[in-house]
Amino acid sequence: MSVDTIMSSTSLKTSMTSSKEDDSELRRGPWTLEEDTLLVHYIGRHGEGRWNLLAKRAGLRRTGKSCRLRWLNYLKPDVKRGNLTPQEQLLILDLHSKWGNRWSNIARHLPGRTDNEIKNYWRTRVQKQARHFKIDANSTAFQDIIRCFLDAKIASKDRRIISHAIPKATSFSAEPQLCSSAFNVPTSTAATSSS
DNA sequence: AATCTCTACAACCGCATACCC
């Protein structure tokens, strides 16, 4: 990630540290642009690892743990930003049914996605759906519903290439708005599998 | 326009394991 990207994406929100910036105290809360830049530049020159030492040498008043997390989840150049694609969502569904909450394992199969991102996706989107349908998110019934929806989504995307006349996907017709918002799909598309 | 509520996600925490001396 370039410094410019950081400039545009990093919040310059108010820091959560106390107003009297005591040099001996470790900072917590949201990272500032300045901190991101220090971390990126330091790792660019010296590489990752030895996080506690790195934090000190980079001049960051953060724990090594905090630096590692910031780098891995946000600053690392190959971290992919933006919504998960239906294909990625399907993969997560499959892998989660195999391994459960082994987020780091699952993340290894989705290049550019972090365990934190996948975990957040599962908790905020998938579990929300499960609650709505009043089924366990780990149940096969629920997985079938979601799989069906995502398959339809992927298929509709494919079909759009060759035709605008696409039959309705019936599986989700009852809950198009809910599913669409949860899985980042425009409602009209989700409801009809066409556009 | 002000306030409230909800959602998404960044960041923290505690614990387990790996590593090093």
Place this chain on the structure above:
DNA sequence: TGGGTATGCGGTTGTAGAGAT
């Protein structure tokens, strides 16, 4: 081999922003 430290992982919390009232 045992103790201390570093790292990685999964669960949880805090916050900003968007939308609703």
